Amino acid sequence: MSQQQTSSSENTQSVFRQKYHNLLDNPEMLDYGTYLNCQQLLSSQKPLTELCNGDELQFQIVHQVEELWMKLMIYTLVDVLEYMSQENTLRVVSLMKRVNFIQRMMSQQLDLLETMSPKEYQQIRLQLGNGSGQESPGFRTLLKMPEDLWKVFDKGYVTGRGKTIEQVYDSQYSHDESYIVAECLAEFDEQLQKFRSLHILLIQRSIGLEAKSLKGRAVTLLENGAKHRFFPELWQVRSSMTDSWGQAYGEVRDPIHREKGQSSSGCPFHHTASEES
Ligand code: HEM
Numbered sequence: 001m002s003q004q005q006t007s008s009s010e011n012t013q014s015v016f017r018q019k020y021h022n023l024l025d026n027p028e029m030l031d032y033g034t035y036l037n038c039q040q041l042l043s044s045q046k047p048l049t050e051l052c053n054g055d056e057l058q059f060q061i062v063h064q065v066e067e068l069w070m071k072l073m074i075y076t077l078v079d080v081l082e083y084m085s086q087e088n089t090l091r092v093v094s095l096m097k098r099v100n101f102i103q104r105m106m107s108q109q110l111d112l113l114e115t116m117s118p119k120e121y122q123q124i125r126l127q128l129g130n131g132s133g134q135e136s137p138g139f140r141t142l143l144k145m146p147e148d149l150w151k152v153f154d155k156g157y158v159t160g161r162g163k164t165i166e167q168v169y170d171s172q173y174s175h176d177e178s179y180i181v182a183e184c185l186a187e188f189d190e191q192l193q194k195f196r197s198l199h200i201l202l203i204q205r206s207i208g209l210e211a212k213s214l215k216g217r218a219v220t221l222l223e224n225g226a227k228h229r230f231f232p233e234l235w236q237v238r239s240s241m242t243d244s245w246g247q248a249y250g251e252v253r254d255p256i257h258r259e260k261g262q263s264s265s266g267c268p269f270h271h272t273a274s275e276e277s
Pocket of ligand 1: 062063066067110113121132133134135136139196199202203206207212213214215216217218219221222225226
């Protein structure tokens with residue numbers, strides 16, 4: 001590329017940059033923008049001229065969006081707590097569907113940060129002071145909620161109905177309201193585990209798992225969080241059911257497939273050609 005061409009392409013870049021950054025910095029607020037408080041929302045990121053590199057805006061926005069999703073989740077879970085205490089199951093199920101959907105989106109959105117190079121993230125990291133995700137206001141509140149959810153669920157749908165989790169899932173299983181609400185909670189717990197596990201993969205991709213956090217803690221400590229189960233009874237009951245079914249582990253069972261020429265004492269729906277002739 002000639003010197004003249006290079007300087008003309010640089011000029012074009014700066015013209016575009018000026019034009020669009022100016023629009024980003026001075027958005028027009030009509031009714032839509034006013035209702036959504038876009039003025040405040042769009043100025044909640046660092047000024048464009050102060051960003052340390054081309055990835056920092058993405059980094060801030062992803063984290064801010066995740067905080068907004070957690071705000072909506074917490075707000076919705078408060079409604080869930082009230083509807084659960086009224087045993088209004090249809091409402092509980094609809095709202096837990098929303099909560100669990102948000103969790104799936106939160107996990108998916110972590111992927112966006114994998115488009116950031118590890119080198120550029122090191123520059124961003126210097127901007128964070130001692131901050132870490134463990135200080136996330138949304139996540140800290142969210143971690144307080146499972147205990148209350150379990151208490152209210154137990155009162156309305158388990159102990160309060162004279163049942164145990166074992167009966168709901170196994171000996172008196174009837175796919176009833178207690179079971180359906182329990183499964184909403186299991187899904188909630190599972191999605192939190194998935195978020196934590198995917199977040200660990202993101203860390204592996206960006207700073208590496210051997211690194212220390214900005215608080216000086218080993219990143220591998222996060223693995224304990226990812227293994228944590230908020231509603232252990234809901235997971236334990238599955239293991240107990242499997243164990244009680246498979247009491248005779250080690251016992252050699254008949255194979256479910258048949259070797260050529262074996263008699264058909266097994267499945268009545270499957271006949272070999274020789275049996276049919
Ligand atoms: C490149 C991106 C990211 C990196 C390198 C990263 C790194 C880390 C590290 C090192 C910790 C442990 C902090 C400590 O022990 O003090 C942590 C915790 C945490 N981060 Fe991130 N993070 C990233 C993105 C995100 C995003 C997008 C969210 C969105 C909500 C998030 C939420 C959290 C939360 C909630 C914790 C506490 C986790 C727990 O207690 O299980 N992080 N992060």
